[in-house]
Amino acid sequence: MATVYAVGVGPGDPELLTRKAERILRSVDVILAPVSNPAEASVALATIREFVDESRQEIIVHQFPMTSDRSRLVPAWQEAATMIAAHAEAGRSVVFITIGDPLFYSTFIYLLRILREQWPQLPIEIVPGISSINAAASEAAFPLVEGDEKMVVIPATAGIEQIKTALETYETVVLLKVKPLYSAIMELLRTTGREQRTVFVERVGSSRQIVLTDFNQIVAHSPDYLSLLIIK
Ligand SMILES: C[S@@+](CC[C@H](N)C(=O)[O-])C[C@H]1O[C@@H](n2cnc3c(N)ncnc32)[C@H](O)[C@@H]1O
Numbered sequence: 599m600a601t602v603y604a605v606g607v608g609p610g611d612p613e614l615l616t617r618k619a620e621r622i623l624r625s626v627d628v629i630l631a632p633v634s635n636p637a638e639a640s641v642a643l644a645t646i647r648e649f650v651d652e653s654r655q656e657i658i659v660h661q662f663p664m665t666s667d668r669s670r671l672v673p674a675w676q677e678a679a680t681m682i683a684a685h686a687e688a689g690r691s692v693v694f695i696t697i698g699d700p701l702f703y704s705t706f707i708y709l710l711r712i713l714r715e716q717w718p719q720l721p722i723e724i725v726p727g728i729s730s731i732n733a734a735a736s737e738a739a740f741p742l743v744e745g746d747e748k749m750v751v752i753p754a755t756a757g758i759e760q761i762k763t764a765l766e767t768y769e770t771v772v773l774l775k776v777k778p779l780y781s782a783i784m785e786l787l788r789t790t791g792r793e794q795r796t797v798f799v800e801r802v803g804s805s806r807q808i809v810l811t812d813f814n815q816i817v818a819h820s821p822d823y824l825s826l827l828i829i830k
Pocket residue numbers: 609610696697698699700702703704728729730731734773774775776799800801802803823824825826
């Protein structure tokens with residue numbers, strides 16, 4: 599039985615992969631890359647292309663729909679887990695690649711649960727990756743927390759009330775998945791006086807990276823899915 603790996607490939611810059619991630623990616627038989635929209639390229643796969651030898655390694659791109667509808671998600675997770683287990687049981691090492699870190703708001707968390715439950719004998723190794731939050735803070739040279747400060751990470755989809763409470767409670771608030779609530783978040787940041795204490799980062803680590811610190815520019819921007827806000 600071969601090993602199943604989950605490798606965090608970082609935010610999108612191939613230089614932000616760990617040496618361990620690179621070693622595993624070069625050595626495995628099968629690479630499973632997630633996409634949410636089959637018409638779009640996998641960001642994780644684009645990040646590791648230079649480490650892959652397609653003459654020797656099989657690449658599988660698997661779609662996980664971008665929805666909270668479990669009746670669509672569970673079959674996609676089950677199908678991916680079954681495929682991973684089949685390769686490993688046939689003696690082929692397989693890696694699931696994920697942007698950022700595999701245990702931080704990643705599809706791999708759901709796959710891990712299914713694999714542990716249905717194939718408890720499978721050896722699984724998880725390699726951490728640099729999360730988008732750390733990469734964004736570095737690119738903006740924006741300290742996350744210091745001393746006794748506390749930080750919270752909220753997927754903005756949790757709702758504006760949760761964000762409001764977080765701003766009252768923590769010294770640093772990081773908002774992921776900001777696109778759907780963007781204008782409501784902007785209004786909240788304005789009314790709570792966070793204009794000078796907010797940084798916006800999109801597609802960090804890629805050639806399309808955008809870092810904005812001017813609040814007027816942040817408000818005027820139309821964010822895509824791969825964007826976040828760090829608020830002090
Ligand atoms: C499902 S979470 C994945 C988090 C990822 N596992 C990580 O460790 O960074 C997706 C959210 O992470 C943030 N994100 C992921 N990659 C990003 C990037 N390259 N630049 C900016 N934000 C990113 C965005 O807020 C996006 O909506």
